[in-house]
Amino acid sequence: MLVNEEFEGQNRGEATMDSGKSDTICVDHRKDEELEGFIDLWKLMFGFMYSLGLRWAVELGIPDIIAKGGPESMLSAEEIAGFLPSPSPNIDFLSRTLSFLATRGIFSQTLQPNSPIKYGLTPISKWLINDTDNGGAKAGTFAPFLLLHTHEAVISPWYRLGESILSGSGFPFELVHGKLLFSLAESNPELGRLFNEAMGTYSKILVKDILAAYGDEFRKLEFRSLVDVGGGNGSIISVISRSFPNIKCCNFDLPEVISEAPSCAGVQHIAGDMFVSVPNADAIFMKGILHDWGDEECKKILKNCHQALSKQGKLIMVEMVLAEAGQSKSSWSEEIGGIRDMIMLSHQRGKERREEEWRKLLQSSGFNHYNIISLPSEPLQMSIIEAFPAHVED
Structure with missing residues (x-):
């Protein structure tokens, strides 16, 4: 705090008054801002x-x-x-x-x-x-997700972010491990188990909001086929199957993932590679798949989905749709979007996208119509994007 020259030598915060004259203290708020900045910096350093x-x-x-x-x-x-x-x-x-x-x-x-x-x-x-009495993480726990993202192998790429920015020689995770997170999880059983558990427990949290927002549309798929592409251990498609037992449900993922997936009544597990082909279906579901990849990889996946869909089929994606700069509903939602985008930058080759970016990706892959349905109660600001092939009128 600074005072004006008339108060030099006096104790801070004191003022004098004589007959007919009063003086005021001049506060320099820049000092307060500097102090707040220092405190915030200290918190960030040791976060x-x-x-x-x-x-x-x-x-x-x-x-x-x-x-x-x-x-x-x-x-x-x-x-x-x-x-x-x-x-x-x-x-x-x-x-x-x-x-x-x-x-x-x-x-x-x-x-x-x-x-x-x-x-x-x-x-x-x-x-x-954790609900350990029931043999594993309960629905609603974020513990496996926390353990994954504080794992030494997952944190270490942040030390190479500057190198990635300056040289453009690769993504941080690749610079450290020589491969992306998915590939490292495949070759590291302990990390792979943690990764699958983290994705599964988050899916258990997310699926409640998906069913609340999209249940009526799933009901329209009864006696038709639904494929969960990149469905992991089947945590989401199994809940959909139990909620709508007349839907013909399929969980599709890599062979090493499918081999560890538990059996579930009403769900068929199929092994394959979404970059090669996708099983034919009336509807294709993907949760948090495309944000892991760059635009060209996304187009390849989307085109395979387009080819696999029936004439009146549709694609159902659960992804984050970033708000335009300065238009977020709240400061914390904008912060979460930034965090998720940096996770993709550090761990994969992907990114979070704004609506215009999603529109371009979909249209370039043969999906001319789309709708966005927000999941307002979902803590990580996800949305449902339903997309229709060019020959289907929305």
């Missing part, structure tokens, strides 16, 4: 502590330990340590780390007189609870 701290908490099962006591459970670090897979955990380290994460709202903390600090769950950490 990795939160993401890796979250990873540590999930690996040790901290959200699950607290959740076992019920929705309002509050446990001390010592009580939490009693559930950890170690005979002598460091209680001080545990407490200090939990208190640090609580500063960001990841856990809550309370302190009563003559009692240790107790920690509870918050809306953030509740997304990380």
Whole structure:
């Protein structure tokens, strides 16, 4: 804070008054902005502590330990340590780390007189609870997604982003690993398992919004065929099949993915390569496939879909449609769009796209008509894009 020259030498914030005269303090708001900028910079510099701290908490099962006591459970670090897979955990380290994460709202903390600090769950950490009693991640958990995106192999490409920008010699993930994330997951069983689990658990969250927004259209497909291209372990198509048992459902993915996919009543698993061909169907469903690829790869996939569709068929895609610059519904939705686009830049050869970019891709691949249906309650701002071959009138 700066004061005008008449107040030099006086204590900050003090003013004098004499008969008939008053003076005011002149505040330089630039100093406040500089301080705020420094604090924001400090938070950004050390932001990795939160993401890796979250990873540590999930690996040790901290959200699950607290959740076992019920929705309002509050446990001390010592009580939490009693559930950890170690005979002598460091209680001080545990407490200090939990208190640090609580500063960001990841856990809550309370302190009563003559009692240790107790920690509870918050809306953030509740997304990380696993239903281990049922043999795996529950519908609604984001824990596998967090573990995937904080994996050392997934974080390391960020160190090569500058090289990618300056040289244009390749995507960061390729510079580090010599291959893209999909290919690395195929050759690394541990990463591959985590990748499939992460995609599957996110699909379980997403499918509820898809059915709520598009259920009537799926109902029109009864006694017709629907293929989920790049459907992974079949998590979405299996839910569609259970909801609409008269649809002839097929899950289509690479052989190594299909070999690990669980059997599901009403769903046929077919192995193949979407860059070569796609099974014939009345409708083709793709969730989060095209954002993984560049425009030329997308055109190849779309043309294969066009060729596989029946005369009155349609393509149903679930993708993000970026708002035009400055036209996002909220600041956080614009931020999420930027994060997702940077994930594609770092891990794959893809990108998130605006509506005009989607229109050009679809029209160049034989889909002249399309509709966009937003999923307003979906946390990651996805939309349904239904597209119709040129010979089908919308």
